[in-house]
Amino acid sequence: VLKPIRVPNPEQLHTCMDDAEGFTKVNTLEWYARFDDAEPAPVMPAEAPAxxxxxxxxxxxxxxxxxxxxxxxxxxxxxxxxxxxxxxxxxxxxxxxxxxxxxxxxx
Structure with a gap:
């Protein structure tokens, strides 16, 4: 659902973390794509009954x-x-x- 509105060229999510590595370009892209290979959502009927x-x-x-x-x-x-x-x-x-x-x- 969110893939079509995803930022096409994302910067890093958060780089200023004192106690941790923070996000890199690579793991930022992995984070955005974390659901891409998930099982597809069930197809909903085109129109719900009135x-x-x-x-x-x-x-x-x-x-x-x-x-x-x-x-x-x-x-x-x-x-x-x-x-x-x-x-x-x-x-x-x-x-x-x-x-x-x-x-x-x-x-």
């Missing part, structure tokens, strides 16, 4: 219920599974993320 509690605007609603978004004031409204959740691109909040109300109250 939990039914959160949905991004523009996607299909994963579950019937009352939904709300912090991207728009007074946004609570019912959606049915499969409805396309609105995305408010003009919102100063940022991305439109809808949340299913776990305790819906009377409308």
């Amino acid at each position: 939990s039914g509690l959160r949905c991004e605007g523009g996607n299909a609603c994963p579950e019937d219920g009352i939904w709300w978004t912090p991207a728009r004031t007074d946004s609570r409204q019912p959606f049915q599974k499969g409805d396309i959740m609105p995305a408010f691109h003009d919102s100063s909040y940022g991305a439109t993320i809808w949340y299913r109300d776990a305790n819906p109250r009377d409308q």
